[in-house]
Amino acid sequence: MLYRENGQFKTTYRSDQQLLxxxxxxxxxxxxxxxxxxxxxxxxxxxxxxxxxxxFLILTIAAIGLNILVGYCGQISLGHAAFMSVGAxxxxxxxxxxxxxxxxxxxVLAGLIAALVGVVFGVPSLRIxxxxxxxxxxxxxxxxxxxxxxxxxxxxxxxxxxxxASDVVLxxxxxxxxVEKYWFVLxxxxxMTLLAKNLVRSHVGRSxxxxxxxxxxxxxxxxxPLHAKLSAFAxxxxxxxxxxxxxxxxxLGAWEPLAFSINLSFNLLFMIIxxxxxxxxxxxxxxxxxxxxxxxxxxxxxxxxxxxxxxMISHLEFMIFxxxxxxxxxxxxxGLARLWAIGKEKLRLWPFPH
Amino acid sequence: MxxxxxxxxxxxxxxxxxxxxxxxxxxxxxxxxxxxxxxxxGLMSGVLYSLVALGFVLxxxxxxxxxxxxxxMVLFAALAMARLAEWIPQLTGIESRLVGNMLAFLVAMxxxxxxxxxxxxxxxxxxxxxxxxxxxxxxxGITYFIDGVGQTVWGSDIYEIHLGLPKTxxxxxxxxxxxxxxxxxxxxxxxxVAGLLVLLLALFFQKTATGRALRAVxxxxxxxxxxxxxxxxxxxxxWAVAGIVALVAGMIWGSKLGxxxxxxxxxxxxxxxxILGGLTSVPGAILGGLIIGVGEKFAEVFLGPVLVKxxxxxxxxxxxxxxxxxxxxxxxxxxxxxxxxxxxxxV
Numbered sequence: 001m002l003y004r005e006n007g008q009f010k011t012t013y014r015s016d017q018q019l020l021x022x023x024x025x026x027x028x029x030x031x032x033x034x035x036x037x038x039x040x041x042x043x044x045x046x047x048x049x050x051x052x053x054x055x056f057l058i059l060t061i062a063a064i065g066l067n068i069l070v071g072y073c074g075q076i077s078l079g080h081a082a083f084m085s086v087g088a089x090x091x092x093x094x095x096x097x098x099x100x101x102x103x104x105x106x107x108v109l110a111g112l113i114a115a116l117v118g119v120v121f122g123v124p125s126l127r128i129x130x131x132x133x134x135x136x137x138x139x140x141x142x143x144x145x146x147x148x149x150x151x152x153x154x155x156x157x158x159x160x161x162x163x164x165a166s167d168v169v170l171x172x173x174x175x176x177x178x179v180e181k182y183w184f185v186l187x188x189x190x191x192m193t194l195l196a197k198n199l200v201r202s203h204v205g206r207s208x209x210x211x212x213x214x215x216x217x218x219x220x221x222x223x224x225p226l227h228a229k230l231s232a233f234a235x236x237x238x239x240x241x242x243x244x245x246x247x248x249x250x251x252l253g254a255w256e257p258l259a260f261s262i263n264l265s266f267n268l269l270f271m272i273i274x275x276x277x278x279x280x281x282x283x284x285x286x287x288x289x290x291x292x293x294x295x296x297x298x299x300x301x302x303x304x305x306x307x308x309x310x311x312m313i314s315h316l317e318f319m320i321f322x323x324x325x326x327x328x329x330x331x332x333x334x335g336l337a338r339l340w341a342i343g344k345e346k347l348r349l350w351p352f353p354h
Numbered sequence: 355m356x357x358x359x360x361x362x363x364x365x366x367x368x369x370x371x372x373x374x375x376x377x378x379x380x381x382x383x384x385x386x387x388x389x390x391x392x393x394x395x396g397l398m399s400g401v402l403y404s405l406v407a408l409g410f411v412l413x414x415x416x417x418x419x420x421x422x423x424x425x426x427m428v429l430f431a432a433l434a435m436a437r438l439a440e441w442i443p444q445l446t447g448i449e450s451r452l453v454g455n456m457l458a459f460l461v462a463m464x465x466x467x468x469x470x471x472x473x474x475x476x477x478x479x480x481x482x483x484x485x486x487x488x489x490x491x492x493x494x495g496i497t498y499f500i501d502g503v504g505q506t507v508w509g510s511d512i513y514e515i516h517l518g519l520p521k522t523x524x525x526x527x528x529x530x531x532x533x534x535x536x537x538x539x540x541x542x543x544x545x546x547v548a549g550l551l552v553l554l555l556a557l558f559f560q561k562t563a564t565g566r567a568l569r570a571v572x573x574x575x576x577x578x579x580x581x582x583x584x585x586x587x588x589x590x591x592x593w594a595v596a597g598i599v600a601l602v603a604g605m606i607w608g609s610k611l612g613x614x615x616x617x618x619x620x621x622x623x624x625x626x627x628x629i630l631g632g633l634t635s636v637p638g639a640i641l642g643g644l645i646i647g648v649g650e651k652f653a654e655v656f657l658g659p660v661l662v663k664x665x666x667x668x669x670x671x672x673x674x675x676x677x678x679x680x681x682x683x684x685x686x687x688x689x690x691x692x693x694x695x696x697x698x699x700x701v
Binding site: 124128130131132135136138145146152269273311316317320323326329333 | 420477485488494495500503506671672678682685686
């Protein structure tokens with residue numbers, strides 16, 4: 001009834017090309033952003049911020065990055081946590097060696113350094129694809145893990161190999177409390193989402209999708225695989241690097257070499273499978289799902305009154321993750337984002353479907 | 355001659371590896387006896403990698419699935435074997451360890467066959483004609499699932515498998531090298547079992563009707579189907595065979611290192627092995643395993659200390675990534691692996 005685009009005529013190129021062509025969508029998105037900035041800090045508890053919302057927001061950035069690579073460009077990566085760790089350690093070293101640098105600049109530089117490393121490890125993608133590339137990215141994961149665990153310079157010669165981040169200062173504003181952290185991360189996420197959303201509908205994004213759908217055909221119509229693949233690796237690693245820096249500085253505060261292990265890489269991949277490959281919105285859904293599910297599983301047996309050991313719960317988590325991945329791949333390969341799109345279609349016809 | 359010209363990058367790489375391996379000896383960094391010991395140790399772990407890689411290759415050949423779950427299958431089978439060998443004597447009162455182990459082996463084998471059937475029924479059947487990457491992710495899901503199930507059913511501690519293999523180290527070739535070479539009889543037995551398994555598989559593939567059908571499917575799905583070979587049955591069989599290979603690998607590893615969760619991480623090393631050897635080649639899996647096993651040991655023992663000294667590292671651990679780097683180097687010069695089939699893209 002309310003959700004119709006009837007009567008919304010596009011009379012200028014500008015209005016035809018805007019991000020959200022339907023007025024109701026625009027209102028909805030502005031409303032969600034306003035609620036997120038203003039209402040959430042009033043209702044959510046400190047625990048909610050620390051355990052759910054902040055990790056969700058940061059992992060969403062990383063998931064968008066991985067989605068650009070896997071969902072839009074079709075290049076699989078099993079080593080994305082390694083690019084996050086590059087961002088985190090780059091930010092740490094920038095802060096150590098250039099104290100007082102604005103954290104926003106640190107964030108961008110960390111992203112750029114991660115992008116550079118991503119491009120280096122993306123070079124094999126020009127020669128190998130699919131399953132072979134999966135192994136090449138595994139190489140990146142294990143090698144980068146090893147470098148940060150062993151080369152003392154990166155951890156500033158910390159004896160245990162673990163590093164602790166200093167407070168984040170932005171234009172003289174120290175980001176310390178949960179609400180401040182939340183605002184900061186949310187702001188970064190909004191900017192990154194806009195960036196991603198606009199990139200994937202630009203000619204760069206279109207060349208990624210052409211490569212994904214059929215690389216030989218894409219190169220025949222004049223898309224350079226070199227540019228497309230490496231730019232996907234660069235952008236994807238940039239997102240991962242920014243997410244990694246936030247993960248280290250805002251969420252963890254102090255971290256050990258194994259904080260960015262292969263399990264995080266797998267979790268990121270699960271996020272985009274469940275959320276929806278080739279969808280920015282899907283990255284949000286997937287990240288929310290993967291963050292909330294373990295917490296819900298922890299609470300559920302207690303609420304139902306079934307005694308369950310923590311080991312049992314973690315095994316259960318493994319089983320449910322595994323089963324869900326297979327289920328989504330079979331039943332809804334486009335993930336939760338597709339379900340959302342179906343819901344929207346239904347809403348347009350409601351209450352009088354043909 | 356033209357062949358030589360075309361293949362020069364591969365030949366250069368192999369030559370570089372050989373020279374790198376001979377370096378410690380040439381530079382006098384190690385005593386010849388110690389060198390041979392490291393070599394043998396590398397070969398032994400290489401045999402174990404080969405066993406896991408074998409399962410990968412079997413499944414990839416027959417169904418085009420890059421089975422990420424092979425490592426998890428090894429862990430599951432090893433856990434089943436360890437716990438069943440413990441439980442069956444308790445339940446039935448069988449005294450003899452041999453009979454207990456045999457029974458446990460049979461039951462575990464049955465479980466792996468059942469698992470293969472379930473995978474075909476619940477997963478593969480619904481994902482026919484999907485892209486390789488989708489199938490890879492599905493097997494990642496299977497990995498998580500059986501990791502969870504395995505630890506729920508069998509427990510998540512460290513277990514031992516007592517196969518009754520001799521564990522005493524022996525000295526050989528004392529006349530040839532100063533101090534002789536120390537080898538483990540258990541390792542020899544493991545290598546023997548692995549060789550036997552490969553032989554059995556070769557016989558199965560070459561001499562039986564089922565084996566012929568498997569090879570037909572591996573060559574061409576559609577052609578095989580058109581002459582009446584049931585694809586679904588073949589998939590069950592091939593996953594079952596891979597499961598049994600996983601069981602044998604798990605048993606040998608379990609008796610050597612103990613059955614524990616970290617087995618899956620070690621089993622992940624089978625990925626570079628198959629990449630190096632070629633995804634569709636059984637001899638490639640064997641040779642690849644040996645190359646990776648030896649290369650890794652050499653890197654850790656001889657290259658590690660040099661790197662640590664040169665770059666002031668906080669310890670070695672090159673083993674963690676060396677296999678992947680080696681596979682990557684091979685990929686760049688020969689994307690199809692040592693013995694794999696060349697891909698040809700068609701628009």
